[in-house]
Amino acid sequence: MKKNYYTLHILADNKEKPFIRTFSTTTTRIVISLLAIIIVSTIIIICYSLPKALKYNRVSAENEQLIQDRLMVTKILSDYNQIRQMDRYIRSVLGPDLSLSSLDSLDFDSLFIPTGINNQLASKSIKISYLENIPIYPPVDGYITQGFIDDHIITEDNHYGVDVAASEGEPVKAAASGVVVFSNWTYHLGYMIIIYHANGYFTIYGHNQRNIVEEHQYVNRGEVIGYLGNTGISNGPHLHFEIWREGNPIDPQSMIYSYRRSDVSIKNSRR
The missing domain is CATH 2.70.70.10 (Glucose Permease (Domain IIA))
Structure with a gap:
């Protein structure tokens, strides 16, 4: 069975040799999954921490x-x-008197x-x-x-x-x-x-x-x-x-x- 690959091409303006990297489908999926996990985790942390930070400022005031x-x-x-x-x-x-x-x-x-x-x-x-x-x-x-x-x-x-x-x-x-x-x-x-x-x-x-x-x-x-x-x-x-x-x-x-x-x-x- 033929494997699928993804090729990344980055071309420079000065017409130098382009940057080329080839990734397998599995590697690509892993990278995308990691990026998705990082983005979701960041959103969760922000949603959890922001109210506490605002509450801290209010309590401090x-x-x-x-x-x-x-x-x-x-x-x-x-x-x-x-x-x-x-x-x-x-x-x-003034005295006792x-x-x-x-x-x-x-x-x-x-x-x-x-x-x-x-x-x-x-x-x-x-x-x-x-x-x-x-x-x-x-x-x-x-x-x-x-x-x-x-x-x-x-x-x-x-x-x-x-x-x-x-x-x-x-x-x-x-x-x-x-x-x-x-x-x-x-x-x-x-x-x-x-x-x-x-x-x-x-x-x-x-x-x-x-x-x-x-x-x-x-x-x-x-x-x-x-x-x-x-x-x-x-x-x-x-x-x-x-x-x-x-x-x-x-x-x-x-x-x-x-x-x-x-x-x-x-x-x-x-x-």
Whole structure:
């Protein structure tokens, strides 16, 4: 039986001797099959890798934004700690006879109150107990779906507060009396509120549907400051609640007793 062959001719423009190669049918089929396998494999790899590459870029961008938001919150905490340190320094320079109340004992911090409001409040006698300034009041009733995690390393696994699941639109209340130092939108936590309390405490309320308080506004413990929502990076309606003191995060479940009993998070189920 006569074998079939394929001959490849490559002719040069300068009329030199042409390049000629002869291949058998079997060899030709093998080469074509290998080329087809390479092309198909390349297409499969591209289809598999491209979504992952796009997802990586998106996650990287979200992580960068998260870091920026966390740095902003940390800066706010640092700024107010510096204010408290400056307050102590001024008092030490002016002497013990200075007739000003300690910053931690003020009913409200005049540093955060606009002049117009300050004059109005000056004529009122507002007395707040020590406990009013400690965040022990649950901002919303619900179930803890994710607990507090702090490995002392800046990683995505850290969770410096608790997630409290409840119905969307549920009123969010101040955990303690204090002054609103931030009430605006952030990429990660959506509509967020930060309240400064005396004794070095800060509380953070994230993913709100909307905020109803303004910066520099004084709020009482239990006062409605916003409504529970699903804004920012969130998988469902819940409140992200954090407690900080002197720049360090505190587990809200250690401060609020009712949250210990309503913990349905995975971490709690393993105990």
